[in-house]
Amino acid sequence: MSLLKAMGKNGKPQKEDQTILFELPYFITIVTLLATSGFGPYTIFQKMREIKLLPKISLESEKIIKRIDILGMDPLTVMMQIKEKTTSKSFGEFLNGYVSSIQGGGDVVNYLKSKMNSAFDAYANTQKESVEKVKALIEAFMTMQIVVLAVYIIITATSSTGVEQSSEGLDPFFMIIVLPPVVSAFFMFVSSKLNKSKMSELDWKKIAMIGIPGVAIAGLLYSMDILPDYDAYILGIALIVASILPAIKFSKAYSLSLDSENATPQILRDIAEARKAGLGPEKCVVRACKRKDFGFFNNIANSIANKLEWGVSLNNIYKSIQKEIKDFQILISFKILFEIIAAGGGNVHTLESLAGIAEKIQNIEKSKREMLKPYVMIGFMLIGITGFTTLMVIDSLTSISVQSEIEEYKKEQLELESKSRFELMSFSIIAQAWLAGLFLGKVTTGNYSGGFKLSIFLIIITLIAIFVISQGLFDVGAFF
Numbered sequence: 001m002s003l004l005k006a007m008g009k010n011g012k013p014q015k016e017d018q019t020i021l022f023e024l025p026y027f028i029t030i031v032t033l034l035a036t037s038g039f040g041p042y043t044i045f046q047k048m049r050e051i052k053l054l055p056k057i058s059l060e061s062e063k064i065i066k067r068i069d070i071l072g073m074d075p076l077t078v079m080m081q082i083k084e085k086t087t088s089k090s091f092g093e094f095l096n097g098y099v100s101s102i103q104g105g106g107d108v109v110n111y112l113k114s115k116m117n118s119a120f121d122a123y124a125n126t127q128k129e130s131v132e133k134v135k136a137l138i139e140a141f142m143t144m145q146i147v148v149l150a151v152y153i154i155i156t157a158t159s160s161t162g163v164e165q166s167s168e169g170l171d172p173f174f175m176i177i178v179l180p181p182v183v184s185a186f187f188m189f190v191s192s193k194l195n196k197s198k199m200s201e202l203d204w205k206k207i208a209m210i211g212i213p214g215v216a217i218a219g220l221l222y223s224m225d226i227l228p229d230y231d232a233y234i235l236g237i238a239l240i241v242a243s244i245l246p247a248i249k250f251s252k253a254y255s256l257s258l259d260s261e262n263a264t265p266q267i268l269r270d271i272a273e274a275r276k277a278g279l280g281p282e283k284c285v286v287r288a289c290k291r292k293d294f295g296f297f298n299n300i301a302n303s304i305a306n307k308l309e310w311g312v313s314l315n316n317i318y319k320s321i322q323k324e325i326k327d328f329q330i331l332i333s334f335k336i337l338f339e340i341i342a343a344g345g346g347n348v349h350t351l352e353s354l355a356g357i358a359e360k361i362q363n364i365e366k367s368k369r370e371m372l373k374p375y376v377m378i379g380f381m382l383i384g385i386t387g388f389t390t391l392m393v394i395d396s397l398t399s400i401s402v403q404s405e406i407e408e409y410k411k412e413q414l415e416l417e418s419k420s421r422f423e424l425m426s427f428s429i430i431a432q433a434w435l436a437g438l439f440l441g442k443v444t445t446g447n448y449s450g451g452f453k454l455s456i457f458l459i460i461i462t463l464i465a466i467f468v469i470s471q472g473l474f475d476v477g478a479f480f
Helices: 002-036 041-048 055-071 075-085 089-103 108-157 172-191 204-224 231-276 281-289 295-310 314-324 328-342 348-404 408-445 448-470
Strands: none
Touching (some): 002 041, 002 089, 002 108, 002 328, 002 348, 055 075, 075 089, 108 172, 108 408, 172 408, 204 231, 231 295, 231 348, 231 408, 281 295, 281 328, 314 328, 328 348, 348 408, 408 448
């Protein structure tokens, strides 16, 4: 019991440390840009506690401000105290260096800029490591698909009727039916810890409300044996119908997210260049946001320009962006921009630094997506091939077994049994294709919702395989 308690105590700080570690580059960026504009630690932490996009940093900033306001302590002393108590070593080291550079009379801005650059270099390395982990997961997933197929072929080939029930009463065929979807579900669970998206998932309750009735109808038709030759097709169509609306909805949201990711660095760069020409910060934003080449982000960008011209506050403009966009990178970029301008710190050097950071983040995310694309295509092809091969094996080996039987009664029995097992295996592979699509969507986009489109394609491929094999258009047994 004491060991479990110790593990629990050790586990919580580790989780908090990871959260702060993720937020740290953005925190250092805001501190650097505000310090470049001439703000001191107290004012900076006052602003940081209002930024709810960085919840852990906001909480730490709240602690610092309370100690200063309530206890009347010196900001630098409070920062050193927080450094000793924080659960993040990196956060503590940054505070220590920040305080030391101020107390030592050194170049504070230069120190902060070096920390900002090193923080995003570390972020880039972290993203590369996450890509390597995702690659390893996809390779393991592909290997397991081949292993499952090999196990199935061995069990099928070593039995006289395709698959026989063991003396203990356990049918190995049941394991083969359950195994493919279980493997896909397991890898879906593992992938939840990797490649976390900056976008939020679709509402699964709404998706379930659409999907469950269709699957329930398919199950009812199967149990009542109303359309015995079309049960697999009905299940596949039910899953496709359930996936169409989420696929369309996510595709629009994802396209908006990608266009936003591409547009934001361009907007920030245009703002920085316009500021060099002597325009005011607000006019620079208006000019940059009036472009028409931002794709799905055009309406949002143009609305920013219009609202600024109408005199709407930066805080209200940010809230309107927050309603339209859920991507963390976009929101934090505009939050930093508006905080800098609202604080009166929109000078050339500050905006230039912000644009550079936004471009660096864009390159990191783009590189990450490009590195994953080949692996996803390989996984997609493998699922289609193994599904077709599995159905081909069960049909071919059972067909050979039926043809080798002399007695007519046993032959009819074997035909009925092989048909039933082919149908059950079809259900299993359709379910596997649907789950595998969600898995591949997760590792590609960071969202399970991004896999609905892939699930539709995989189910269509599986249904084509079922049709081709069940209709005898491709029959290996004909060669024997």
